[in-house]
């Protein structure tokens with residue numbers, strides 16, 4: 001049987017499949033700006049993949065494309081063998097700054113996506129209750145977001161994403177605004193939630209330590225236009241001891257992979273600033 005040339009030869013790594021993905025912002029205009037070039041990436045169901053790269057290399061852009069919030073200007077993206085051309089509740093995006101609605105209670109925030117779908121209140125409450133229990137925030141059900149700490153608000157954001165039962169969680173530096181201790185706690189918490197949910201995670205960070213703590217695989221990007229420079233599997237049991245020789249070796253390797261790219265990104269950004 002002739003294979004469809006538009007469909008990649010899928011393997012079991014089909015939770016997210018990117019083939020030759022490129023993105024030029026404002027394509028075809030004088031402001032055209034190439035963010036990503038020719039990205040190939042296959043993610044397995046239940047896999048935790050960390051995207052690491054210098055500032056401006058297109059990590060967030062790739063998440064928006066996988067979320068279906070933006071369209072690639074080249075290449076194809078698939079999720080569970082369906083082309084990605086629009087947002088779907090199967091793929092939830094969590095940002096650095098939580099965008100909780102301050103006038104809604106915590107449970108109403110968590111159930112917001114369900115209310116858009118027209119789910120009845122009883123169902124919304126039940127799903128919110130379960131999602132909040134999974135992030136350890138049952139007690140906060142009736143509070144308002146401004147009564148919570150930053151870490152708690154990010155847990156509500158995770159609960160809101162989980163309430164839609166996504167198959168893929170897209171996380172854009174979700175803990176960047178938190179202090180170091182809270183961030184470490186949130187990483188442990190996220191690993192528990194991820195294991196329970198069975199979802200695949202694509203997690204963007206600048207922090208090598210965070211990549212080493214979390215990833216099944218670390219994907220290192222070049223400076224803009226972002227291309228995949230290297231992919232490192234992290235075959236270490238969790239919880240990981242950050243002071244172990246294996247973690248230290250990985251940190252050294254990632255630091256080496258990133259160093260030149262960070263320098264290039266910095267030089268480019270200085271050049272752009274000079275030209276402005």
Ligand SMILES: Nc1ncnc2c1ncn2[C@@H]1O[C@H](COP(=O)(O)OP(=O)(O)OP(=O)(O)O)[C@@H](O)[C@H]1O
Pocket residue numbers: 025026033034035053054055056057058059060061062206224
């Ligand atoms: N909506 C947009 N319109 C035009 N250019 C954009 C847009 N979003 C991002 N860019 C540009 O695309 C490039 C990649 O940006 P992106 O935010 O994806 O990088 P990043 O790797 O996530 O950066 P950081 O780590 O600093 O958040 C940057 O040069 C950025 O200025």
